[in-house]
Amino acid sequence: MRTLITNIAELTTNVPTGGDLTGTLNDAAVLIEGERIAWAGPAADAPAADEVVDVDGRAVIPGFVDSHSHLVFAGDRAAEFEARMAGQKYAAGGIRSTVSATRAATDDELRARLRGFLDEMLAQGTTTVEIKSGYGLSVTDEERLVRLAAEVTPEVTFLGAHVVPADYADRPDEYVDLVTGPMLDACAPHSKWIDVFCETGAFTVTQSRRVLESGIARGLVPRVHASQLGPGEGVRLAVELGAASIDHGTYLTDADVDALADSHTVLTLLPGVEFSTRQPYPNARRLIDAGVTVALACDTNPGSSFTSSMPFCIAVAVRDMGMTPAEAVWAATAGGAMALRRDDVGVIAPGARADLVLLDAPTRIHLAYRPGVPLVRTVWKDGRAIG
């Protein structure tokens, strides 16, 4: 089955052409064959197809690659959010209340919730999603979370070192022994990535190094939560260990920026976190101009960012982080793919997965220009149209 999507006013391919990183084509078409892209180019040159979809002058972009989420949990923290909006400060310790609710939930309850989030994300254009554990914090509970995540995505991250659980509060190094020992043994078979929250109130840089190195020794690739609540050494540790991404980066020093610019580590910005915690927005303009590769992700979680909307994150990144609409869309697609070291998503090119989003708008600018409006009209995931 060959499906031609044609009459695309603006096609974002993310295949660089000249100085344009987004490889944007006007009056374009895309040919899907099975689960893959077979061809993309000017509509006038389109090859024959079994089926033609005329999108009537709308814009098409790659499916969003959301490289940072925490979707396996129970409960919510609406009351905590409301209190924070009334002036209470965000602290990492709130994670523990979600841990209690998650431990008490059955596998099927967690699965139902997880599938609900995935449906919600797909309807908003997200076709690839990374999922972290981190609300179990015991060997059996963390194993359960990575196992459930692995049922729905290959991009599974073991984040046993999300926060020190209450029963280890006065002996955090013993908790790190657990994470790097029996917990890693149980979780590594289901995981691709190893992650740690390197932050005051979570794990020190020494503890973080132990966690990441133990994962690397088991064949996992590191990614790091760092510099969310204040500046720290997490970014440089991540770069030193060849992490695929450091995530948050709300508070970066000049040395952090230089280290990132000289590395293959992506900086994943999470605008939903600053929005929902009223922290200052990091200056993406400064980062991009310095040569840092920036991705955007939602960080969907019940504490610090309960959005699952990549379009919302794009709008905030443009408004409050100084990104252009083109940069923000690139960061939410190709940037996310780089943060996951994937070359088969985040791009519309022959051989890539047929993951595309049709917008109810003539340009991708509208994702920022029309904030909050559900502009995702149709999503193709593995060549199958939804919506």
Next chain:
Amino acid sequence: MRTLITNIAELTTNVPTGGDLTGTLNDAAVLIEGERIAWAGPAADAPAADEVVDVDGRAVIPGFVDSHSHLVFAGDRAAEFEARMAGQKYAAGGIRSTVSATRAATDDELRARLRGFLDEMLAQGTTTVEIKSGYGLSVTDEERLVRLAAEVTPEVTFLGAHVVPADYADRPDEYVDLVTGPMLDACAPHSKWIDVFCETGAFTVTQSRRVLESGIARGLVPRVHASQLGPGEGVRLAVELGAASIDHGTYLTDADVDALADSHTVLTLLPGVEFSTRQPYPNARRLIDAGVTVALACDTNPGSSFTSSMPFCIAVAVRDMGMTPAEAVWAATAGGAMALRRDDVGVIAPGARADLVLLDAPTRIHLAYRPGVPLVRTVWKDGRAIG
């Protein structure tokens, strides 16, 4: 036909109970009879019905009342938006480019666009919408815009005094003669409201007074765009003339706040404008604490705010204007109704129109807690379920 909506975890009625302006009930039910609400109360006390809809512990709120929009126009200004995000300042003059596109469009083109916006808004929970003219700026074009708006809503506002058109640039008072003379004659039969943009770059306070008084003399009720781009005398003029609402209020003086608190004029805040123009957000906390009645609206227009999402406006009002989620939802429902002097919408009470929104969430807090996520699951408009 009597339809009972039951198993509502949180019902926002906006019928004040004790100190609670939102009249919130838990474990509640609503009975719809035809186009009207017949009953609302504890689920345990629900009367018999022909049909029962179990909403499984979700939240229900009144349909949004969006009391400020400009939906009759052609074209868009995506390039202007992109340039503004790259640093160019917003100015009122950009309105003229939409005027040119609108004048060039046929009635049917304008109707198709208008109906597209209304569908988009309804899907996001907006069941009542006010629509302004203001992209015609000639007698025949303004008449056309209010006539087309009147086909879809009773809340039609004549805004011939939106900006001085290019052909009157050096003789603005002659344009005011036109607005208050032949243009008003042509538009008043289709309109309920008279409006003026009282701002540097648009109309002076003297010109604004002429516009509003000419409308009042024809039985129209005033509402005023003021203090969007800087402080001015528009607020006090609006209060003096008994305006139903002043809209924007980005820059308010203490005297403005005192005048509003002592009046029956609603202050309609438009968070989408500050979001999309990077202006400072007005402090709603200060206004509410001073006793001002605050409404929230989208101001959907192609220049300064192209969102049509009341949930987005609520999220921004909570994050950046200091409103509680309860206040923001009240402002987007009951507040909008007050700004339109309506008592049959914005409230879930016997006799009111059966305009309700079912959220895919257990509380209204989620509208701010989950920004950008399409949480509107089902909308009832005049008792008819959509979605």
